[in-house]
Amino acid sequence: MKRKIIAYNFVLTEALEQLDDRFEVEYFDGINPKTDSAFLDALKQAEGIVGLALPVDKELLEHAPLLKIVSNNSTGFNNLSLDEMTKRGVMGTNTPGVLEDTTADAIFGILLAAARRIAELDHFVKAGHWTGHLTTEQYAIDVHHKTLGIIGMGRIGSTIAKRGHLGFDMKILYHNRSRNIEAEEKYDATYCDLDTLLKKSDFVCLMPPLTPETENLIGEREFKLMKNSCVFVNGSRGKTVDESALIEALRNKEIYGAALDVYRIEPINENHPLLQFPNVVTTPHIGSSTFETELKMANLAVENLLAGLTGKRPKNLVNPEAFKGE
Structure with missing residues (x-):
């Protein structure tokens, strides 16, 4: 049985294809993550989350006992409650230096x-x-x-x-x-x-x-x-x-x-x-919205995710205290 990953909000398909052979990827967009039953059910088995602007707080983390890493597909990470994540050993990453x-x-x-x-x-x-x-x-x-x-x-x-x-x-x-x-x-x-x-x-x-x-x-x-x-x-x-x-x-x-x-x-x-x-x-928040840059960001987000799920230190780890490897 493949390990589960949640893709949330916006990640280019071209980047997500890297995960198909090794993981079960469940994609969610346009939902309320606090009330959507399918999303909350997926959280129970999810070991990784990759996406944009998902509020990761104490309430969400309590629904995700297996979660190891949340890979933001953005430079910012103010959506991540890093203290709560670190307490649970959940890594958080972002995608700087691209956009x-x-x-x-x-x-x-x-x-x-x-x-x-x-x-x-x-x-x-x-x-x-x-x-x-x-x-x-x-x-x-x-x-x-x-x-x-x-x-x-x-x-x-x-x-x-x-x-x-x-x-x-x-x-x-x-x-x-x-x-x-x-x-x-x-x-x-x-x-x-x-x-x-x-x-x-x-x-x-x-x-x-x-x-x-x-x-x-x-x-x-x-x-x-x-x-x-x-x-x-x-x-x-x-x-x-x-x-x-x-x-x-x-x-x-x-x-x-x-x-x-x-x-x-x-x-x-x-x-x-x-x-x-x-x-x-x-303008409608177009800052990084070119295909070339969005693909670079998505590929880096997936790279961070894969590192965290295979015991390696992600390149762009924002809460290093949560990393338990060498």
């Missing part, structure tokens, strides 16, 4: 789209409103030689800084838990406190991981510190921003516009106020 360039492309892309009003003016043309020379009402703002403030100068933040500095001659300010000397040397990035960054930046790009410290990091006070000409960009997690405060900042014209790839609730409701602003670019 930086792809995500940076997407985030810098929506920054450009917001600054140059690309989505808004695309609609303007398609709606038949382009009947002559543009007026100043359709003018946008430059990106080159402006100041880009990056909050969260990790791998993705550094890759965004690279595009801004080397591609658009932008001055880079950054705020981070610790200094990023490599970014300072390569991209002439200047470390500063959060308030200074907010006051001086023409573009504020939010890229920290979601933690208790970063939840609602940007709210009413922070938006009021930004320039009226500032474009706010969020490519981190929706909960790092107080969306009500963002809506008020846009209504009061405290900022020029926003570019958002993440939201507090995803998918965002079609009647959400943020979707009513023409100066807000909204």
